Amino acid sequence: MRVMGVDPGLTRCGLSLVEGGTGRSVVALDVDVVRTPADLELAERLLRIADAAEYWMDTHKPAVVAIERVFAQHNVRTAMGTAQAGGVVALAAARRGIGVSFHTPSQVKAAVTGNGSADKAQVTTMVTRILGLQTKPTPADAADALALAICHCWRAPMLERMAYAEAAAAEQRKRYEARLRQVRKARKEAGTR
Amino acid sequence: MRVMGVDPGLTRCGLSLVEGGTGRSVVALDVDVVRTPADLELAERLLRIADAAEYWMDTHKPAVVAIERVFAQHNVRTAMGTAQAGGVVALAAARRGIGVSFHTPSQVKAAVTGNGSADKAQVTTMVTRILGLQTKPTPADAADALALAICHCWRAPMLERMAYAEAAAAEQRKRYEARLRQVRKARKEAGTR
Structure with a gap:
């Protein structure tokens, strides 16, 4: 499975x-960092990131794009820019019918170092x-973009099994509830007779 | 000036x-709200919003797109989605060479009601x-998307004047500093003689 990892950011966006x-x-197979100058307009910065990500997708044809899920950071303004950079990359993937998967920073750290709060050097x-x-x-x-892609390669089979198990559980619950309704109905009918 | 106003959001995105x-x-001239179901994948939701925004831009050919600038809200998750929705619309505008302008909610409220903390009903x-x-x-x-476009129509001339004044002030400061350096140099030379 060919996975494109993306560590989103306006100033530096890691691609792997x-x-x-x-x-x-x-x-x-490849790794690069797209940079956009801070004095450029936001829309123009997003355009440069989208262009680079689209070029990667069209060149490398990944099966899936793994993007870091952004949470509120110390700096809210930075977090917004990061979310927007990730958003335009997700959009580019969706336009190409490529699946998108989000992983949190601690999921990535846990996957590659075994410790969800590992520091950058460890990763x-x-x-x-x-x-x-x-x-x-x-x-x-x-390094983060590579870690994201590795994380996806290792988590994907587990996520698939979980989705399968959840679907099976939901199916079983539905059958159980249907049986329950049937039993209750039968009892009610028996009571009124 | 034809202005497209955008109140970004994943669940409901206002366009005017x-x-x-x-x-x-x-x-x-027009107003609409694009809705995307919450159970859809994020990338797919962004795609639907981008498609709608692009259709609007290609149909209506606005001179500028005015988007609400997102700040941290009560709900960080919602704020991220809102930022991403605004990001893909800004990207669509940048791709078409259409200028993008961001306005904060209080700037919009102040422009249309005269009160930066007006409530939704007042707006x-x-x-x-x-x-x-x-x-x-x-x-x-x-209503918010319309308010954004109105806000831009009214603020744009003022923003232009401000940008012009700032450029003029920067130019003046540069000339003043150059003169200051010249005077200091002359004094230093006079002292050493």
Whole structure:
């Protein structure tokens, strides 16, 4: 499965491409960081990020795009920009019929380091080791984009199983409730007779 | 000036088109609310909003798109979705070379009601009166989108004048500093002689 990882951001937006094999085997195919100057208008910055992401999607044809889910950060203004950058990338994927999956920063950290509150250095170290890279990917946004794609490769089978289990449970609950209604109805009828 | 007003949102996104004339004269040309179901995937919701906004831009050819600037709200999750909806609309405008202008909710309220903390009912009443509408626009998102476009029509000349004044002030400051450096240099040379 070819996964495009995206660490969204207006100033720096990390993009990565990872091929997930059987088990835990993952291979890095590409990584880059798109930068937009802070003095540019917001719409123009979003356009540059969207253009870069679309070029990646059209060139690399990923099966799925994994994007970091943004939460409120210390700086609300930054969080909004980050959310918007992630939004335009998600839009580009949707236009191409490519599935989009969101992962929280702690899910990503937990997946690659085993610790949901690992620091940036730990994430970079583990990404370098997992992918068997010669040098550490820099800046941190590049490492984060790779971590996101790895996280998706490893979480996807689990998420699929969970979705399957949830659907099965919902189906079972529906059948149980139907049986319950039937029994209640039969009892009521027996009572009135 | 033909202005497209956008009250961004995932569940309901208000779109309006207003023609601003000389002075304070404004005429409503169109208004609509795009809805996307909450159970749809985020990327798919953004796609529907972007499609609707792009259709509007291509049909109505606005000179500028005025979007509400989102701040942190009570609900951070909602604020993120709102920011993303606004982001994809800004992107669509940038792709078409249409200028984008952001206005805060209090700027919009102050422009149409004279009170930056006016409530929704006041905004709707004033929008109805300003545009000379037969009935109040509903839902509130439609009224907000109209208010945004009106706000832009009225603030744009002022923003232009401010940008001009700021540029002039920066130019003057630059000349003053250059003169100051010259005087200091001359004094230093006179002292060493």
